[in-house]
Amino acid sequence: MEIKFIADNNVGKLAKWLRIIGYDTLFFDERDDGKLIKIAVKEGRTILTRDTQIMERRLVASGKLKAILIKQDDPKAQLQEVVAKLNLDYHRNPFSLCLECNQPLMPKSREEVQKLVPPYVFKTQDHYMECPVCHRIYWQGTHWQRMSKELNELAREEK
Structure with a gap:
C-alpha cells in the first residue's frame, strides 16, 4: 500500500518537500488536532508533526494510528529525517504532484x-x-x- 502523509501546521515546508519527491502529502493548516486525527484515520495517512501532544493522543500512543514526531527545525533536515525513518526514495516520482494542492500533474x-x-x-x-x-x-x-x-x-x- 502506498504511504500517504498528513502534515500539521508545524511542518508545512516538509509537506512541500515530500510533494516534490512524489509522496501524497496533505497540509493541515488548522489547530484542531481532533480533526487532523479524523482525516488521518479516514484516509489512512501517517501524521507528521512537531507537536508532542498529538503523539500522546490515544490512537497514536496505542499505535493504531501512525505518527512521526519531527525533531529537526530545518525543512530539508526534516525531509532527511522522514526519508531515513521510513526508507523513502528521493527519486521515486519527483515533480509529479502539484506543490500547492497535492494533485497528480x-x-x-x-x-x-x-x-x-x-x-x-x-x-x-x-x-x-x-x-x-x-x-x-x-x-x-x-x-x-x-x-x-x-x-x-x-x-x-x-x-
Missing part, C-alpha cells in the same frame, strides 16, 4: 500552454505539466533545476 502540450506561460518560457521549454485542480503550470526551468540539485545532494548525504 497532467502533461500538457506546448500549444495548450502557449497563452498561459511567459513568452521566454514558451520559447525555451518543451515539456509542461498542469494541475487539474488549481491549473498551475509547471516546467523544467531554473526553479526545477535548483530543486533537482538539492534532492541529489540530499540523496548523496543519505549514503
Whole structure:
C-alpha cells in the first residue's frame, strides 16, 4: 500500500518537500488536532508533526494510528529525517504532484500552454505539466533545476 502523509501546521515546508519527491502529502493548516486525527484515520495517512501532544493522543500512543514526531527545525533536515525513518526514495516520482494542492500533474502540450506561460518560457521549454485542480503550470526551468540539485545532494548525504 502506498504511504500517504498528513502534515500539521508545524511542518508545512516538509509537506512541500515530500510533494516534490512524489509522496501524497496533505497540509493541515488548522489547530484542531481532533480533526487532523479524523482525516488521518479516514484516509489512512501517517501524521507528521512537531507537536508532542498529538503523539500522546490515544490512537497514536496505542499505535493504531501512525505518527512521526519531527525533531529537526530545518525543512530539508526534516525531509532527511522522514526519508531515513521510513526508507523513502528521493527519486521515486519527483515533480509529479502539484506543490500547492497535492494533485497528480497532467502533461500538457506546448500549444495548450502557449497563452498561459511567459513568452521566454514558451520559447525555451518543451515539456509542461498542469494541475487539474488549481491549473498551475509547471516546467523544467531554473526553479526545477535548483530543486533537482538539492534532492541529489540530499540523496548523496543519505549514503
